[in-house]
Amino acid sequence: MALQRDEHPDAKQLNQCFINQLVLWELRAMRITVFGAAGNVGSRVVAEALSRGHEVTAVVRDPGRFHELHAEANARAGDAGNVEDVAELSAGQDVVISATRPASGSESELVTTTKALMDGLDRTGVRLLVVGGAASLTVPGTGGTILLDDPKFLPASSRIIAKASFDQFEVCRAEVRVDWAYLCPPAHMAPGERTGNYRLGTNELLLDAEGNSTISTEDLAVALLDEAERPKHHRTRFTVAY
Numbered sequence: 001m002a003l004q005r006d007e008h009p010d011a012k013q014l015n016q017c018f019i020n021q022l023v024l025w026e027l028r029a030m031r032i033t034v035f036g037a038a039g040n041v042g043s044r045v046v047a048e049a050l051s052r053g054h055e056v057t058a059v060v061r062d063p064g065r066f067h068e069l070h071a072e073a074n075a076r077a078g079d080a081g082n083v084e085d086v087a088e089l090s091a092g093q094d095v096v097i098s099a100t101r102p103a104s105g106s107e108s109e110l111v112t113t114t115k116a117l118m119d120g121l122d123r124t125g126v127r128l129l130v131v132g133g134a135a136s137l138t139v140p141g142t143g144g145t146i147l148l149d150d151p152k153f154l155p156a157s158s159r160i161i162a163k164a165s166f167d168q169f170e171v172c173r174a175e176v177r178v179d180w181a182y183l184c185p186p187a188h189m190a191p192g193e194r195t196g197n198y199r200l201g202t203n204e205l206l207l208d209a210e211g212n213s214t215i216s217t218e219d220l221a222v223a224l225l226d227e228a229e230r231p232k233h234h235r236t237r238f239t240v241a242y
């Protein structure tokens with residue numbers, strides 16, 4: 001006679017498999033478009049999404065960069081600053097993730113790109129997750145000073161891109177047509193380990209016990225995919241850090 005599931009010597013393991021399967025059934029694979037897919041953040045977002053079984057359209061501006069993309073992603077050329085491209089590459093998708101950063105000297109493009117994303121997504125009705133900047137977050141214990149104005153967390157060399165990301169958030173805040181969410185990284189983010197751990201915040205910079213505000217790019221991607229799969233934030237920003 002066959003053993004019942006709970007009587008099997010490896011019952012605990014089998015139960016865990018059963019639970020994992022239920023979770024997979026509950027979360028059907030999503031169709032996700034990633035703009036800036038060859039970048040630091042974008043490439044990790046693509047990898048995280050693929051590892052969860054999602055179907056990923058990875059977008060770069062230059063087809064010459066296709067070879068840099070994950071082999072399992074659907075490589076497409078497109079510009080997040082072009083409304084037609086955004087509409088075409090988002091049609092039929094469940095969510096669009098934007099992780100673009102303009103070249104140094106063209107930081108203000110972040111605003112025009114974000115406006116184009118909104119106009120394109122208004123046509124297709126697809127949700128947008130923006131990987132933005134930390135600039136607009138308030139710094140704890142300062143009475144409301146935002147990171148953009150706090151040299152303790154913002155080196156002078158990053159001020160131009162930080163101001164551009166602040167303006168980018170203002171574009172999002174004014175947007176009422178598209179279902180968007182804006183993820184503010186912590187003050188410091190760098191490639192590293194995927195731990196799967198992070199804390200969520202809203203308007204204030206998250207600091208750890210030592211006063212650091214940090215996360216690995218891999219764990220930011222985890223948080224972003226968690227938001228894609230189980231949306232908690234609509235037309236608002238959120239932040240993550242250890």
Ligand SMILES: NC(=O)c1ccc[n+]([C@@H]2O[C@H](COP(=O)([O-])OP(=O)(O)OC[C@H]3O[C@@H](n4cnc5c(N)ncnc54)[C@H](OP(=O)(O)O)[C@@H]3O)[C@@H](O)[C@H]2O)c1
Nearest residue numbers: 036039040041061079080081099100101133134185186187
């Ligand atoms: N602490 C913080 O606040 C913090 C820290 C790190 C990153 N970030 C933010 O995270 C985002 C991503 O940064 P990252 O480090 O991943 O930058 P990255 O490595 O420079 O990658 C950005 C990618 O965006 C692409 N891109 C630029 N404009 C585009 C457009 N109009 N359409 C399509 N693709 C475009 C670029 O590709 P090509 O130019 O080759 O086409 C590039 O591959 C940025 O918004 C950045 O400000 C914030």
